[in-house]
Amino acid sequence: MTRIFLIAGEASGDALGAALMAGLRQIDPKVAFFGVGGPQMAAEGLESLFPMDELSVMGIAEVLPRYSALMRRINQCAAEVVRLSPDALITIDSPDFCLRVARRVKAQSHVRTVHYVAPTVWAWRPGRAGRMAGVIDQVLALFPFEPPYMEAAGLRCDFVGHPVVAAPRATPEDALAFRARHGIDPEAPLCLVLPGSRRGEVARLAPVFGQALQTVLAQHPELRIVLPAAPGVAELVAGLSAGWPGTPLVIDPRADPAGAARDKRAAFAAADLALAASGTVSLELAATDTPMVIAYDMNWLSRQIIGRMLRLPTVTLVNIVSETLAVPEFLGADCQPGPIAAALCLLLEDPAYRAPQLEAMRLTMERLGQGGEKPGLRAARAVLDGIDSDRREPRGTP
Incomplete structure (x- = not known):
């Protein structure tokens, strides 16, 4: 049975996570989910470790008063991932929180780490790709021009399509x-x-x-x-x-x-x-x-x-x-x-x-993928392919 730990910190990530979960279940009906998410991920079967709203904080002025609480949640998530030892940890956007969790997980385990939504290194701060390389094994990209930037930093990167192509539209x-x-x-x-x-x-x-x-x-x-x-x-x-x-x-x-x-x-x-x-x-x-x-x-x-x-x-x-x-x-x-x-x-x-x-x-x-497979299903295929590659060539413990 495939076991996936997901973390989403805001509404857009909750939507991405829910679509990914639906895609994973379509391919592997026995997949089990753990982690942190909102109402859309809950509807797909996730029992959130704590309310996702605790992570929906933006800006220095807003973060500072809650810094200690956020650090506790970072450590809690990392400890739970290490304890469960899932086939993959999938962090969805919210890089300030998610990449800190992934860093702690990597320091203590060989769990595969996947980050959904590539950083905008094509627009500014290109060094972020290199800093992710030691923490993240695979990136799921929304835009077709993003993989080369990530791959240049040594990361596997799969273009999976943008959710806008699957969003409901009025007639x-x-x-x-x-x-x-x-x-x-x-x-x-x-x-x-x-x-x-x-x-x-x-x-x-x-x-x-x-x-x-x-x-x-x-x-x-x-x-x-x-x-x-x-x-x-x-x-x-x-x-x-x-x-x-x-x-x-x-x-x-x-x-x-x-x-x-x-x-x-x-x-x-x-x-x-x-x-x-x-x-x-x-x-x-x-x-x-x-x-x-x-x-x-x-x-x-x-x-x-x-x-x-x-x-x-x-x-x-x-x-x-x-x-x-x-x-x-x-x-x-x-x-x-x-x-x-x-x-x-x-x-x-x-x-x-x-x-x-x-x-x-x-x-x-x-x-962006209009007319093809839904992004959530494409993302699921990429995640499972990465897990299969780890099973063929297991990594050692840190």
């Missing part, structure tokens, strides 16, 4: 029903506005986005604006957008998370264009063929430091995966209302301006 009928439910004319252009999921970025971007949209609405008064808000910033988004023109619709998930998730999927399907902060959201928009403008800014010091560390000419994932610059982006000092508004107007008015984006988005989804 055209769902999109029409969304418009009807919220009084949006079926023919009116609809713009999604996505200013981020963290309070700092929302506070910084929302005023810029609002000014840009004021210019766009002056030229296109029929435009409707929809803001799908993350739970932690829904109140802030509603407050900052209240004075915008066009009576923006905020999708607030706090009262009815399931209904808000349904509305968000339908809004993505109904949208004609989007203005978004940089991040994974560009892939969600690509999955629904929604043309976009990406804009992002940060404080001056972070802008200087990260600007010097970036290794690519673009930060937009659609551009990176498609190897194009099809999606316009306005970053740092260029994150200004005027240029953003001009790009949005071009998307609304000029099919020739939209066409390269649409092609880049389709190429992106194809390269």
Whole structure:
């Protein structure tokens, strides 16, 4: 019987872990799971060692007061892995916590270690791959261009596909029903506005986005604006957008998370264009063929430091995966209302301006695994192949 210990520290990792568990059970129905996860992994049969929420901490100010508690959980996880001696320890994202557990496990055992989600060494801090090599045996990558970076550091790395290709999507009928439910004319252009999921970025971007949209609405008064808000910033988004023109619709998930998730999927399907902060959201928009403008800014010091560390000419994932610059982006000092508004107007008015984006988005989804096996199943095959390789060539104890 295959025994797998998994650790996920946040909601996105819980979703990845659940899909991986489903894939493992599809291949090996007798597989046994142990570890730490959230509700989605629990639904796949994991009894969490402790609540995953204890690990969902970000930022130095938030971590410091809980440092001792987090260290106890790190040591607890490592001790449990060593005690159980599973066929593999799979750590899912959350590298600050997970790699510390893996390091302790490696120091005390020969358990195979797998890390799901490669660090973004292709964008910045390339030395992270080398530091992982002594702790991690195998990496599961979301992007097809990541394996060479990991392999150069001596790590086995398998591209398994991005979860966006398997995410549920709304139908055209769902999109029409969304418009009807919220009084949006079926023919009116609809713009999604996505200013981020963290309070700092929302506070910084929302005023810029609002000014840009004021210019766009002056030229296109029929435009409707929809803001799908993350739970932690829904109140802030509603407050900052209240004075915008066009009576923006905020999708607030706090009262009815399931209904808000349904509305968000339908809004993505109904949208004609989007203005978004940089991040994974560009892939969600690509999955629904929604043309976009990406804009992002940060404080001056972070802008200087990260600007010097970036290794690519673009930060937009659609551009990176498609190897194009099809999606316009306005970053740092260029994150200004005027240029953003001009790009949005071009998307609304000029099919020739939209066409390269649409092609880049389709190429992106194809390269991320759309149309093939689900990422969770591909990840399961890669994990089991790695375990089989260890069984053929066992490693010695440390």
